[in-house]
Amino acid sequence: MGLFSKQESYVGVDIGAHGIKLVELRKNKGRPQLWTYGILDRGLDIHIPITHEKDVDELLHEDDLTYKKEDAKNFSPAIQEAVMKDGRVDEYAKLLKTLLKKVKVQTKKATSSLPVSHVFHAIINLPKVETKEIQGIVKAEVSKMLPRPVEEMQIVHQEIPVEEEKKQKYMRILVTAAPKALVAFYTSIFERAGLELQELETEAFALSRSLVGNDKTVSMVVDIGAERTNLFIIDNSIPVTHRSLHLGGNDIDAVFAKQLGLSEDMMGQIKKDLSHEAKHNLDSKVFSHIFEPIAKEIEYGFDLYIKQSGNEQKRPEKIILTGGSALFQPITDYISERFSLKVFVGDPWARVMYQDGLRSILDEVGPRMSVSIGLALRNF
Numbered sequence: 001m002g003l004f005s006k007q008e009s010y011v012g013v014d015i016g017a018h019g020i021k022l023v024e025l026r027k028n029k030g031r032p033q034l035w036t037y038g039i040l041d042r043g044l045d046i047h048i049p050i051t052h053e054k055d056v057d058e059l060l061h062e063d064d065l066t067y068k069k070e071d072a073k074n075f076s077p078a079i080q081e082a083v084m085k086d087g088r089v090d091e092y093a094k095l096l097k098t099l100l101k102k103v104k105v106q107t108k109k110a111t112s113s114l115p116v117s118h119v120f121h122a123i124i125n126l127p128k129v130e131t132k133e134i135q136g137i138v139k140a141e142v143s144k145m146l147p148r149p150v151e152e153m154q155i156v157h158q159e160i161p162v163e164e165e166k167k168q169k170y171m172r173i174l175v176t177a178a179p180k181a182l183v184a185f186y187t188s189i190f191e192r193a194g195l196e197l198q199e200l201e202t203e204a205f206a207l208s209r210s211l212v213g214n215d216k217t218v219s220m221v222v223d224i225g226a227e228r229t230n231l232f233i234i235d236n237s238i239p240v241t242h243r244s245l246h247l248g249g250n251d252i253d254a255v256f257a258k259q260l261g262l263s264e265d266m267m268g269q270i271k272k273d274l275s276h277e278a279k280h281n282l283d284s285k286v287f288s289h290i291f292e293p294i295a296k297e298i299e300y301g302f303d304l305y306i307k308q309s310g311n312e313q314k315r316p317e318k319i320i321l322t323g324g325s326a327l328f329q330p331i332t333d334y335i336s337e338r339f340s341l342k343v344f345v346g347d348p349w350a351r352v353m354y355q356d357g358l359r360s361i362l363d364e365v366g367p368r369m370s371v372s373i374g375l376a377l378r379n380f
Helices: 069-074 077-085 087-102 131-143 180-192 203-212 249-260 264-275 284-306 329-338 356-377
Strands: 009-016 019-028 031-041 066-068 109-114 120-127 153-160 170-179 196-202 218-224 229-235 238-245 316-322 342-345
Touching: 009 087, 009 180, 009 203, 009 356, 019 087, 019 356, 031 087, 031 356, 087 180, 109 180, 109 203, 109 356, 120 131, 131 153, 131 170, 153 180, 170 180, 170 196, 180 196, 196 203, 203 218, 203 229, 203 238, 203 316, 203 356, 218 284, 229 284, 238 284, 249 264, 249 284, 284 316, 284 329, 316 329, 316 356, 329 342
Parallel strands: 009 109, 109 196, 218 316, 316 342
Antiparallel strands: 009 019, 019 031, 066 196, 120 170, 153 170, 218 229, 229 238
């Protein structure tokens, strides 16, 4: 490499309801190396009104593939006009631009994620057909399931592996559909922030990439955010199911505030401090009415998946916790007591090179960065 050669690098950007998280990774001898990262804490109204009568949560079946920058050419004039008039595009672009400058991001190449609550995802079993026929069949099948007209959705598909003895008879297709208005909304944000948005993908694949990697076993990633908890079953490194609960860290704060007689505004920092204590005297049963619904969803999700045709012999092995509240030890304690599986907080930095002195800081922010790290890792 020449003295003045520019290293190849990529940035993963996770725009969520509670701010923006980004990570820039550089290629160092083919391996991802941390260059910089940043978090902008700000409440963002990312849930744009893209549905008719149904709530966005009703749209979701499971989760993810990829939408490339070329897809922007398919946006209708009506969609483009609606996005242009949305003041949030400029607001979020300015916030993103500010964060990029503050943490000294060097690259213009970016990958971002779509909010899981707006994405339809399903697995379709088809008789073995020619590759050129798949797109038409998928579109026809998905149109029966989508809550919106198929013309309003951006649809992508991917063939996933089946057992050797069955691959001559049928195929399994992973299908993801997102409203074109949503794709246009995110594309416009990145254009105005001065980034080259190479791909959009939903959170499940990013989490699988950063937390599971090439592990072929069946595991579940439990992403505990402030407002929602999303649960993904990962099989053979592919996210195959998704379920969601409308509870999360804010509910834990509310229980804490009631127990201690303090305001909820103070609880975030207190919970954060307790999360870094090796020993604690907190009884996880105090939070059982919050943790138990999560445990039941884990149990139900695994049970439903194992009963599906072709999955009868599979056995779940791990439950991987992530998200802003994942470091709160009583959560791990409670779920570990409920399941005879390995339960642990995932380390999204495990596949990234970084300076040894950063370890303690990276451990602290890691669960919040799992999606952005996974997005940046897409290019490695």
